Amino acid sequence: MIKKIDHLGVAVLDPERALATYRDALGLRLDQIEDIPSQKLVSYHLAIGESHIELLHPTEEDSVIGKYLAKKGPGIHHVALQVDDIEAERDRLSAAGLEPLTAEPFIGANGKKVLFFHPRTTGGILLEICQVVEEE
Amino acid sequence: MIKKIDHLGVAVLDPERALATYRDALGLRLDQIEDIPSQKLVSYHLAIGESHIELLHPTEEDSVIGKYLAKKGPGIHHVALQVDDIEAERDRLSAAGLEPLTAEPFIGANGKKVLFFHPRTTGGILLEICQVVEEE
Numbered sequence: 001m002i003k004k005i006d007h008l009g010v011a012v013l014d015p016e017r018a019l020a021t022y023r024d025a026l027g028l029r030l031d032q033i034e035d036i037p038s039q040k041l042v043s044y045h046l047a048i049g050e051s052h053i054e055l056l057h058p059t060e061e062d063s064v065i066g067k068y069l070a071k072k073g074p075g076i077h078h079v080a081l082q083v084d085d086i087e088a089e090r091d092r093l094s095a096a097g098l099e100p101l102t103a104e105p106f107i108g109a110n111g112k113k114v115l116f117f118h119p120r121t122t123g124g125i126l127l128e129i130c131q132v133v134e135e136e
Numbered sequence: 137m138i139k140k141i142d143h144l145g146v147a148v149l150d151p152e153r154a155l156a157t158y159r160d161a162l163g164l165r166l167d168q169i170e171d172i173p174s175q176k177l178v179s180y181h182l183a184i185g186e187s188h189i190e191l192l193h194p195t196e197e198d199s200v201i202g203k204y205l206a207k208k209g210p211g212i213h214h215v216a217l218q219v220d221d222i223e224a225e226r227d228r229l230s231a232a233g234l235e236p237l238t239a240e241p242f243i244g245a246n247g248k249k250v251l252f253f254h255p256r257t258t259g260g261i262l263l264e265i266c267q268v269v270e271e272e
Contacts, residue, residue: 002162004185005141008215010259018259025232026138048217049140050186075260076212079144081184096161123146123154124211
C-alpha cells in the first residue's frame with residue numbers, strides 16, 4: 001500500500017544557493033544533512049508537511065547525480081513514495097508492467113529500504129518506493 | 137507559510153496508460169477529473185496522503201502542456217506548494233529573488249488561487265504556490 005509522498009529528490013549544483021531558496025526563502029525546516037559516500041552525494045532533508053524535499057548534491061562529477069546534472073541541469077531527479085511492504089509493492093508493480101532498476105531493494109538515505117522503477121514505465125518519472133525500517 | 141506539497145503536476149501523453157499506472161497499479165484514488173478549457177487540458181486528480189498527483193493531458197497541441205510534451209516528453213511539469221496567504225508568500229518569495237510568472241495570482245484547478253515562479257530562480261523547478269479559497 002502506498003502511504004504518502006515520502007520525498008522529492010532534487011538535483012542541485014549549488015547547495016548554498018538551493019538552501020537560500022528552500023530553507024531561507026520558502027522557510028522549510030532543515031531536518032538533516034546526510035553524507036552518502038556510497039552514492040557520492042550529500043543530501044539535505046527539508047521538511048514540508050508529511051513529506052521532505054531532499055536536495056542532492058554530488059561530491060564527484062562521476063556519480064549518478066553528477067552525471068544527471070551534466071546532462072539535464074538542476075531540477076527534480078526522482079519522486080519517492082512511502083510504502084508499508086516494499087517487496088510486496090515491488091511484486092505488484094512489476095506485475096503491472098513497471099520495470100524495477102534492481103531486483104532487490106537496497107538501503108538508501110536514512111536507512112530506508114528503497115527501490116527504483118525506470119521512467120519509461122512510469123510516465124517519465126524516476127519513481128522510488130521506500131519503506132521505513134523499524135529499529136529493533 | 138508553506139503548509140504542504142499540494143500536488144505534483146505530471147504531463148501525460150496517454151491518460152489511459154497513465155491511469156493504468158497511477159490509479160490501477162499504484163492504487164491511488166482518482167478523486168476528480170477536471171476539464172479546464174482555459175488551459176486546454178484535462179486534469180486527473182489522484183490522492184496520495186495529504187497531497188495529489190495531477191495528471192495533465194492537453195486537449196490541443198497548441199497549449200502550455202502540449203508544447204511541454206512536444207519539447208520534453210512526459211514527466212513532472214510542476215510542483216505545487218499549498219500556502220495560507222498567497223499574496224504574502226508572493227511578496228516574501230519575490231523579495232528573496234524568486235521570479236513570479238505573473239504579477240497577480242489567478243484562479244487555477246479546483247478554484248484555488250495559484251501563482252508560478254520561474255524555474256531559473258528555484259533550482260530548475262517550475263514552482264507553484266496555491267491557496268485554497270474558502271467558500272463564502
